[in-house]
Every structure is written in structure tokens, then in C-alpha cells.
Amino acid sequence: MAALCRASPRFLRKPGLCRTARALSSEKHEYDLLVVGGGSGGLACAKEASQFGKKVAVLDYVEPSPKGTKWGLGGTCVNVGCIPKKLMHQAALLGSSLKDAQRYGWNVSYPVNHDWSSMSKAVQNYVKSLNWGHRVQLQDKKVKYLNLKGSFVDPHTIRGLMKGKETLLTAENIVLATGGRPKYPTNIAGAREYGITSDDLFWLKRSPGKTLVVGASYVSLECAGFLTGLGLNATVMMRSIPLRGFDQQMATLVADHMEGHGTRFLKKCSPTKVKKAENGRLRVTWKYLDSGKEKSDEFDTVMWAVGRAPDTQTLNLEMAGVKTNPATGKIIVDARETTSVPHIYAIGDITEGRPELTPTAIAAGKLVAQRLFGQSAELMDYDNYGCVGLSEEEAAGRFGADHIEVYHAFYKPLEFTVAERDAAQCYIKMVCLRQQEQRILGLHFIGPNAGEVIQGFALGIKCGATYSQMAKTVGIHPTSAEEVAKLHITKRSGADPTVTGC
Amino acid sequence: MEAYDYDLIVIGGGSGGLSCSKEAASLGKKVMVLDYVVPTPLGTTWGLGGTCVNVGCIPKKLMHQAALLGQALRDSRKYGWEFDQQVKHNWETMVEAIQNYIGSLNWGYRVALRDKSVTYLNAYGEFVGPHKIKATNRKGQETYCTAQTYVIATGERPRYLGIPGDREYCITSDDLFSLPYCPGKTLVVGASYVALECAGFLAGLGLDVTVMVRSILLRGFDQEMAERAGAYMETHGVKFIKKFVPVEVVKLEEGMPGKLKVIAKSTEGIQMIEGEYNTVLIAVGRDACTRNIGLDKIGVAVNAKNGKIPANDEEQTSVPYVYAIGDVLEGKPELTPVAIQAGKLLARRLFGGSNIKCDYINVPTTVFTPLEYGCCGLSEERAIEQLGQDNLDVYHALFWPLEWTIPNRDNNTCYGKVICNKLDNNRVIGFHVLGPNAGEITQGFGAAMKCGLTKELLNDTIGIHPTCAEVFTTMDITKASGQDITQSGC
Numbered sequence: 001m002a003a004l005c006r007a008s009p010r011f012l013r014k015p016g017l018c019r020t021a022r023a024l025s026s027e028k029h030e031y032d033l034l035v036v037g038g039g040s041g042g043l044a045c046a047k048e049a050s051q052f053g054k055k056v057a058v059l060d061y062v063e064p065s066p067k068g069t070k071w072g073l074g075g076t077c078v079n080v081g082c083i084p085k086k087l088m089h090q091a092a093l094l095g096s097s098l099k100d101a102q103r104y105g106w107n108v109s110y111p112v113n114h115d116w117s118s119m120s121k122a123v124q125n126y127v128k129s130l131n132w133g134h135r136v137q138l139q140d141k142k143v144k145y146l147n148l149k150g151s152f153v154d155p156h157t158i159r160g161l162m163k164g165k166e167t168l169l170t171a172e173n174i175v176l177a178t179g180g181r182p183k184y185p186t187n188i189a190g191a192r193e194y195g196i197t198s199d200d201l202f203w204l205k206r207s208p209g210k211t212l213v214v215g216a217s218y219v220s221l222e223c224a225g226f227l228t229g230l231g232l233n234a235t236v237m238m239r240s241i242p243l244r245g246f247d248q249q250m251a252t253l254v255a256d257h258m259e260g261h262g263t264r265f266l267k268k269c270s271p272t273k274v275k276k277a278e279n280g281r282l283r284v285t286w287k288y289l290d291s292g293k294e295k296s297d298e299f300d301t302v303m304w305a306v307g308r309a310p311d312t313q314t315l316n317l318e319m320a321g322v323k324t325n326p327a328t329g330k331i332i333v334d335a336r337e338t339t340s341v342p343h344i345y346a347i348g349d350i351t352e353g354r355p356e357l358t359p360t361a362i363a364a365g366k367l368v369a370q371r372l373f374g375q376s377a378e379l380m381d382y383d384n385y386g387c388v389g390l391s392e393e394e395a396a397g398r399f400g401a402d403h404i405e406v407y408h409a410f411y412k413p414l415e416f417t418v419a420e421r422d423a424a425q426c427y428i429k430m431v432c433l434r435q436q437e438q439r440i441l442g443l444h445f446i447g448p449n450a451g452e453v454i455q456g457f458a459l460g461i462k463c464g465a466t467y468s469q470m471a472k473t474v475g476i477h478p479t480s481a482e483e484v485a486k487l488h489i490t491k492r493s494g495a496d497p498t499v500t501g502c
Numbered sequence: 503m504e505a506y507d508y509d510l511i512v513i514g515g516g517s518g519g520l521s522c523s524k525e526a527a528s529l530g531k532k533v534m535v536l537d538y539v540v541p542t543p544l545g546t547t548w549g550l551g552g553t554c555v556n557v558g559c560i561p562k563k564l565m566h567q568a569a570l571l572g573q574a575l576r577d578s579r580k581y582g583w584e585f586d587q588q589v590k591h592n593w594e595t596m597v598e599a600i601q602n603y604i605g606s607l608n609w610g611y612r613v614a615l616r617d618k619s620v621t622y623l624n625a626y627g628e629f630v631g632p633h634k635i636k637a638t639n640r641k642g643q644e645t646y647c648t649a650q651t652y653v654i655a656t657g658e659r660p661r662y663l664g665i666p667g668d669r670e671y672c673i674t675s676d677d678l679f680s681l682p683y684c685p686g687k688t689l690v691v692g693a694s695y696v697a698l699e700c701a702g703f704l705a706g707l708g709l710d711v712t713v714m715v716r717s718i719l720l721r722g723f724d725q726e727m728a729e730r731a732g733a734y735m736e737t738h739g740v741k742f743i744k745k746f747v748p749v750e751v752v753k754l755e756e757g758m759p760g761k762l763k764v765i766a767k768s769t770e771g772i773q774m775i776e777g778e779y780n781t782v783l784i785a786v787g788r789d790a791c792t793r794n795i796g797l798d799k800i801g802v803a804v805n806a807k808n809g810k811i812p813a814n815d816e817e818q819t820s821v822p823y824v825y826a827i828g829d830v831l832e833g834k835p836e837l838t839p840v841a842i843q844a845g846k847l848l849a850r851r852l853f854g855g856s857n858i859k860c861d862y863i864n865v866p867t868t869v870f871t872p873l874e875y876g877c878c879g880l881s882e883e884r885a886i887e888q889l890g891q892d893n894l895d896v897y898h899a900l901f902w903p904l905e906w907t908i909p910n911r912d913n914n915t916c917y918g919k920v921i922c923n924k925l926d927n928n929r930v931i932g933f934h935v936l937g938p939n940a941g942e943i944t945q946g947f948g949a950a951m952k953c954g955l956t957k958e959l960l961n962d963t964i965g966i967h968p969t970c971a972e973v974f975t976t977m978d979i980t981k982a983s984g985q986d987i988t989q990s991g992c
Contacts, residue, residue, distance in 0.1 A: 065547070078616075082968050083904065083968065085903070086904050087907070088909075089903070090581065090905045091578075094574055094581050094583060095583065097571050097574040097578065097584060098574075100571055100576060101572070101575055103595075104568035104571050104574060104595075104596050105562075105568060105593060105595040105596030105599070106571060106591050106592075107587075107591070108583075108589055112578075112583050112584060112585045114583050114584065115582045115584050115587075117582075120582075122580055122581065123908065141774045146619075147717075176729075188710060220583075230582075262946070282938045286682060327612060347835050357963040357964070357967065358967045359964045376861075413823060414563055414567075415564075417564070418564055418567075418600060418603055445603045451966045451968075451971065452943045452969050452971045453945065453976070454946065454966060455943065455947075455969060455971030455975070456943060456945060456947035456948070456949065456950055456951060456971060457946035457950070458946070458963055458966070459960060459963050460946060460950035460952075460955075461951050461973075462950075462959050462963050463953035463954055463959055464953060465950070465952075466951045469949065469952050469953050471951050472861045472947070473864065473866075473948055473949040474840055474843055474865045475839040475840070476866050476867055476876065476939075476941045476945050476948070477554070477559050477837065478560060478563045479942050481942045481943075481946060482839065482941075482945055484945065484949075485948075
């Protein structure tokens with residue numbers, strides 16, 4: 001029956017016929033591997049599997065956002081995450097460079113205007129080139145790509161839907177990698193109707209104007225941050241603490257820096273309603289949690305950044321018997337990324353207890369393929385993924401405050417000197433075990449190019465680096481990164497951690 | 503037992519000298535530092551702090567930053583920033599800002615020495631006999647002092663070519679960073695990192711720059727990386743004249759700058775060429791300042807060829823109470839952080855009961871050319887020489903920084919490679935990266951190499967996305983495989 005479907009493709013277009021023809025038993029399936037979700041994890045898995053000569057298909061489908069935004073192949077990272085985010089962050093950084101440039105002798109008259117449309121067009125064009133690149137890559141690797149919304153019919157069969165038309169696909173192994181989507185608040189009038197999310201922000205053709213970003217996640221702070229940098233009036237509304245889950249001292253420094261550089265913060269309050277004003281703008285009312293007092297203001301754009309939910313509702317997981325965590329909706333997996341059903345796997349943002357990061361999804365996806373088809377037994381190592389290791393709170397919690405030593409420093413990047421930029425929040429801290437060689441438990445860095453700085457040190461931490469080894473490492477001069485190797489003042493000593501001179 | 507005036511006298515107030523003296527003072531010793539800058543042939547001089555602060559790392563990186571900002575200005579238009587004026591650079595504004603900053607550092611050092619009760623003399627020190635030096639200040643006044651222990655940290659100064667017109671008309675890095683007028687059309691002679699870094703930022707500021715190279719670029723560095731760094735400069739406005747050496751510099755016109763004519767000879771034949779430039783910058787190497795400080799009077803052995811001082815692994819010279827650190831030291835990297843580290847550890851060994859020696863292995867460094875080159879460990883040539891090609895796996899990758907996509911800047915130009923020793927668990931023995939922020943990237947990997955980084959650990963580590971550094975966590979193509987490393991997409 002499956003053979004019928006395979007040999008005569010036109011049968012696939014006749015749902016009735018194919019339904020009766022579907023294979024339920026251990027007959028040969030159409031695909032060795034079917035990946036549902038064409039994002040970072042899904043694509044990495046599919047491409048890796050194809051190297052082993054397996055028959056692989058990827059389904060990818062983007063449900064338009066409430067505002068109607070949709071995008072191509074590549075998932076969150078490429079379309080509405082890391083990539084456009086970093087590019088807009090770069091645009092904002094270039095705004096600072098324009099300011100610095102004058103001090104370094106360039107005759108730019110500051111302030112300079114920023115044109116959102118030309119930036120968003122450039123970003124969108126680049127993203128589209130990536131969508132195209134992914135399609136070409138899949139083609140080159142002979143992975144079948146189907147722009148269909150997938151859901152389970154039974155453990156080995158997926159129904160693909162597109163504009164009401166149905167296709168049935170069977171596979172020996174299935175990998176779920178449908179990722180997540182931004183949450184909308186459920187109890188705020190007008191939230192869905194008038195607000196946007198990160199799904200929409202990166203595709204706006206016109207400037208968002210005066211923007212309210214609701215949330216304290218990295219999504220919220222990153223977006224508000226670059227909006228400010230581009231010259232827009234941006235406000236962050238936080239219910240409690242910034243960057244929950246991150247080292248709180250660092251989170252506070254990050255928020256302080258933003259506040260000192262033009263982002264407005266509304267703290268300890270929550271929006272109650274969003275209405276459209278007569279002039280076309282949005283009037284947001286919010287309530288302060290301590291006092292109960294209410295205030296309101298007008299914005300051009302309201303963006304919700306209050307968390308993301310796994311995209312598992314429409315997968316019909318019950319038809320396959322795949323279990324999720326009822327509290328989060330995420331799929332429960334073991335150390336091999338296997339779900340409650342032996343031949344069904346899950347990777348990336350939809351999995352319970354895993355970091356929601358592109359490179360982990362990619363790595364996990366590749367390993368799944370290697371274990372399935374490549375005789376590999378290697379498991380994904382999720383420890384020390386967070387390139388920074390433990391926060392100070394976590395370390396103190398785990399080992400006791402008396403058993404950790406925290407080295408720290410306030411430093412000033414050389415490039416800030418001539419530019420007369422404020423370096424008050426440029427700060428580094430290294431959390432170590434107190435005894436003997438002082439193994440490094442966590443490293444935290446605030447400053448320019450933090451990602452570039454931390455990557456190598458993450459390697460060091462993976463090698464079991466100790467404070468003494470760090471102290472033996474000669475710095476590269478002049479850089480900001482060398483300040484990590486030069487750390488020598490402990491919090492315990494109470495001494496002034498400001499770096500002075502060469 | 504004689505009583506000496508000081509426990510320690512340090513000759514040279516640069517990176518090494520200041521670090522050593524401050525550390526010794528914090529250990530309770532009576533310390534003196536002598537620092538004196540012999541003016542350049544053109545009369546340039548500077549304050550306390552040594553080469554790095556005044557005519558090295560600091561002004562170099564700031565001018566490099568000024569050049570990078572020029573590029574950023576061009577990129578910013580593609581990111582939506584609107585300005586249509588032709589952006590020009592004003593040299594004097596930049597030099598003034600940089601010199602002000604350096605001035606604050608000079609001041610800061612004087613205060614730091616005072617705070618630590620280190621005696622500072624702005625005088626030229628030289629040995630006149632065992633344990634005794636003469637210090638001559640600017641006015642010619644002489645003072646004599648004695649000390650139990652001496653540290654020589656006099657550093658180096660740029661070498662001249664020894665051709666007619668070089669000292670009279672040419673400048674060196676000693677003059678460039680405080681030049682009160684824009685150098686204009688410049689010829690840089692040399693292929694050192696000094697030559698390439700200076701040529702690089704001058705071109706980035708909009709000047710017409712030519713580099714005259716006798717043979718290879720960045721001698722001593724990995725040659726593949728050197729060539730890539732040079733190639734980038736060439737495609738970004740720096741002209742190269744290869745296999746020529748200047749034989750005469752003639753002044754054509756007075757002025758600030760004036761006009762000079764350079765006559766050069768081919769290294770491979772009889773061909774001669776001529777060129778006109780506003781400024782000629784000589785960057786053909788640096789000589790140790792050991793010739794006129796009386797070392798012969800007390801018997802400190804000096805390498806006659808290069809003037810450097812040989813020392814054991816505790817920085818001790820042939821005379822037991824005399825030590826040497828920093829650029830004057832034979833066989834050690836000429837880097838500020840090395841000098842600082844050596845100085846500090848030496849003081850601790852001399853006066854603090856420590857026995858920790860300076861670890862000179864796997865010192866990471868970065869060349870701040872327009873496309874920066876960071877490295878730690880062995881060059882590929884050295885690795886092949888030491889271990890044999892068959893015992894190495896060289897992983898490499900081209901990468902395209904995300905920030906370069908929108909302004910359409912070169913893809914498949916930034917490059918990284920790791921050299922692994924197959925005989926030792928695929929230990930990473932060489933790390934090389936050519937790309938933006940190379941220094942920031944390399945530092946952490948340098949620390950990791952000190953902890954015994956292997957290829958497997960690199961593979962096991964998750965990358966930070968999107969960054970340039972993450973490319974090192976996903977490198978899976980070896981040179982030996984011959985596979986194409988051309989990039990295409992996320």
C-alpha cells in the first residue's frame with residue numbers, strides 16, 4: 001500500500017485513496033527520516049542524515065503571526081531571531097560609531113538620522129538570501145523539502161497541509177523540531193489586536209516609532225536596546241527583575257547601562273489594557289504592582305516580549321503517543337533526544353529542559369543523525385553550554401558562599417577613551433572554587449564584542465581551567481579580553497576593582 | 503657589608519620597568535626608577551611609560567580604531583544611517599585627542615610611583631662601576647646611586663636604514679604618533695607588524711600609502727596568515743612595492759609635510775625606481791638600547807649582533823645582581839604584557855620569596871592590521887618543522903562576519919585555522935584567526951591552550967551565535983582532505 005503511494009505520486013493527491021492505502025505496520029516507509037520543522041535543529045539534522053545516503057524529507061511551515069507576518073525556510077534564528085537581531089544591533093552600534101568618529105577626527109556632523117526602511121530592506125534581503133541558500137543546500141544534499149504544516153496521523157505517518165490540500169508521508173524515524181513562537185498575554189484587552197511581537201518587528205517595513213516593549217527577557221532588552229540605538233523612543237516595561245535566570249548582578253549592570261543611554265524603564269508594573277486612540281496611536285494603561293496606581297501613555301508600537309511557547313499544539317502528538325510536560329507544553333526527551341516513542345525524536349526549542357539556543361539545536365540535530373545512521377554513540381553535552389558557566393548565585397547556592405572566590409574588575413575599553421564614552425558598566429567577574437587551584441565555575445563579561453571575548457574562555461572552562469592557569473596566560477594588548485586574564489581583585493577583599501592604567 | 507642607596511634600581515620606565523618597580527615597592531623595598539627618552543633625530547620626545555604607552559600599543563590601537571571608524575561610517579549608510587557629505591578625516595584632531603590621553607597616562611604613572619614611594623628620576627642611567635650608576639638629567643646634572651640589585655628594562659628604538667637622507671628626512675613610529683601635521687602621501691619602508699599596522703591605519707584614514715618590502719611580510723609569523731593579511735591590505739587601498747630597498751632619500755620641498763624623493767634598488771637585479779612622497783616612515787626593525795649604558799663596565803654580556811641581553815630563565819644576566827626584562831631580553835617575545843608579567847614575577851622572586859617563573863610558552867598576540875590577525879602557539883611552518891606534516895592535522899575555515907553581509911563586504915576572506923598534534927591527543931598547538939576583533943577572540947583561546955586544549959574539546963563546545971569566534975567550534979575540514987572551504991550561508 002505504501003508502495004502504491006510511492007510508485008504513483010498522483011495517488012498522494014487523492015486523500016481518500018491514500019488514507020486507505022496507508023501503512024500502519026513495519027512495512028517499508030517512504031522516508032528513512034522525516035524532519036518536522038526547518039529551523040536550526042531540523043535542517044542540521046536533515047543535512048547530516050543525508051550524508052549517510054538516507055532518504056530524508058523536511059517539512060517547514062510558518063503559521064502567519066496575528067499581524068500576518070510570515071517568512072521562508074530557516075526557522076526562528078534565520079528569520080526572526082539571531083540573524084536580524086544581530087544585524088539591527090549592529091546598525092545601532094554603528095550609530096555609536098558615528099558619534100565616536102567625530103572624536104577620532106572624522107567630520108561627521110552628529111546627530112545623524114536613521115532610515116528604518118532602508119535598514120529593514122537590507123536585513124530582509126539578506127534573510128531572504130539565506131532562505132534561498134537553505135533551499136539550495138537541501139536540494140544539493142537531495143533532501144526533499146515540503147512547505148507543509150505537519151501533524152501526526154499515527155506514529156509513523158505525518159499529514160502535511162498546505163492551503164487545504166493534504167499529503168501523507170511515512171517515515172521510519174521522525175524528528176520534531178518545530179521550535180517556539182512568541183506568547184501573547186491572555187488577560188490584557190487589545191494585546192493581540194494591537195500589539196506585535198519579535199515575529200513582526202524584524203519585518204516591519206516602516207519605522208515602529210515610539211515603542212513600548214513589554215517584558216524583561218533578553219528578547220525585550222535586545223530589541224529595546226537597538227531601537228534606542230537607532231534613535232527611536234523606546235521604553236521597557238518590566239514586572240519584576242531583568243533577565244531572570246541570568247546572573248543578577250550582571251543583569252542589573254546591563255539594564256543600568258541601557259537606562260543611562262536613553263532607554264526608558266518602567267519597573268514593577270504590568271499593562272492592563274491597550275486601546276487605539278483617535279489619532280491612530282496606541283494608548284497603553286498599566287498598573288504599579290505595589291501601589292495599585294494606574295498610568296497610561298501613547299505609543300506608536302507595542303511589542304510583547306513576555307516569553308515563547310513551544311509550537312506543539314497543532315502537531316497532534318497524541319496520535320503518536322508523544323508525551324509533553326503539561327506545564328510548559330514542551331516535549332519530554334531523554335539524553336538521546338528520544339521522546340516517549342522510540343523512533344520519534346525532538347530537538348531545539350520544543351524540548352523540555354534544554355537551552356533555547358541555535359548552536360545547541362544544530363549540534364543536537366547533527367548528533368541525532370549520527371547516532372541514527374552513522375553508528376555513533378555520542379551524546380549531546382549540555383553542560384558548560386552557556387559559555388559563561390554558573391552565575392554567582394548558582395555557584396554560591398551549589399557550593400556555599402564561603403567556598404567560592406569571585407574575582408572582578410571594572411575596566412575601560414581603550415576605544416572608549418578618545419571617544420569619551422562612559423564605561424561605568426564595563427565589568428568582568430570570574431566565579432571560582434575557593435580551594436587549591438581555584439577551578440573556574442563561571443565567567444561573566446560586559447563590554448564590547450562580549451560574544452567574541454567569551455567564546456575562547458568557554459573553551460578554557462571546558463578544559464577545566466583554573467584561576468592559576470588564567471593568571472599564567474599572558475594578555476593580548478591592547479584588548480578588552482586581556483582584562484579577563486588580568487583579574488586579581490576578589491570581592492572578598494573589598495578592594496576597589498577598578499583597573500588603573502597600563 | 504656595604505649599604506646600598508637602594509634595594510633595587512630599575513633602568514627604564516616602560517611596561518617592564520614600571521611593573522617590576524611597583525611590585526618591589528609593594529613588597530617593602532626601596533626602589534628607584536630611571537626613565538629618559540633620547541629625542542629622535544627630528545626632536546620628538548615623550549613622558550614616562552615607555553614605548554607601549556607613548557609610541558607603541560596605545561596610540562597604534564587608537565589610530566587603528568580611527569581607521570576602523572572610517573570603515574564603520576561607510577558601512578553605516580548600508581544600515582540606514584543617512585548622511586551624504588563626503589566624510590573626511592582631520593589628522594590634527596585625532597592626534598590631539600590621542601596625545602591628551604597619553605598625557606593622562608604619563609601623569610597616572612608618576613602618581614602611581616609616588617603613591618608607592620618609588621623614587622623616579624627623569625635621567626639617563628648608565629653603569630660606572632659594580633653596583634653603581636650615574637644618572638644624567640636633561641640639564642646635564644649628574645647624580646650617582648648604588649643598589650643591591652639592578653633591572654635593565656631600557657627597551658628598544660627604531661632602526662634606521664643607514665642610507666643618505668634617512669635620519670634627516672624620514673620619520674619612524676617614534677615620530678608618527680605625535681606628528682603635528684598630516685603625513686600625506688606616505689611611503690612605509692619595512693614589512694614588520696609596525697610597518698603593516700601603520701600603513702594600514704594611514705590608508706584607512708584616507709591617505710595614499712605605499713609599503714616597500716624587501717622580501718617577505720611579517721617574518722617569524724605564520725606565512726600563510728601573513729600573506730592573507732597583506733592581500734587584504736592590497737585590495738583595500740594599500741600599494742605594495744615588493745623586492746626593493748631604498749638607497750637614498752632626497753628632500754624636494756620644505757613643508758609640513760614637505761616633499762621627498764625616494765630612490766630604490768631592486769633586490770633581484772639592477773633595476774632602480776623613484777617615487778615622490780610627502781612622508782617616508784621607516785619601520786625596518788628595532789634595536790635594543792644597550793649600547794651606551796655602561797654594560798661593558800660591569801661585564802654584562804650582550805649579543806653583539808643585535809644588542810640584546812642573554813639571560814637565564816629567571817631573567818638573570820651574566821652578572822648575578824643584574825637582571826633584564828622586556829624588549830632588551832634575548833629570545834623572548836617583544837610584547838608589553840610579557841614584560842609586565844616578567845617584571846612582576848621577578849620582583850616577587852627577588853623580594854617576595856616566590857619561585858614562580860615567567861611562562862613564555864604559548865603567548866598569544868595580535869597584529870592590528872586593517873584585517874586583524876590573532877595567533878597563539880606555533881605557525882604552520884614551525885609545527886611542520888618540529889613534528890612533521892604527517893603528525894599534524896590542520897583544520898581551517900573561511901568565514902563571513904554577519905556584520906559584513908549587509909554592507910556587502912568581502913565574503914570568504916576572514917579565515918581561521920587550528921593546528922593539532924596527532925601524537926598528543928590532537929592537542930591544539932597553533933591557533934590563527936584573521937578577522938575583526940581578532941585580539942578579543944584570541945585571548946580566550948590562548949587561555950584554553952594553556953589548559954591543554956584539544957580538537958575534541960573544541961568540537962564539544964557549543965558556539966556563541968552569531969559571532970566570528972564560534973567558527974572554531976565547528977571546524978571540520980582539514981587541509982589534508984583538500985575539501986573546499988568556501989562559505990555559503992548559516
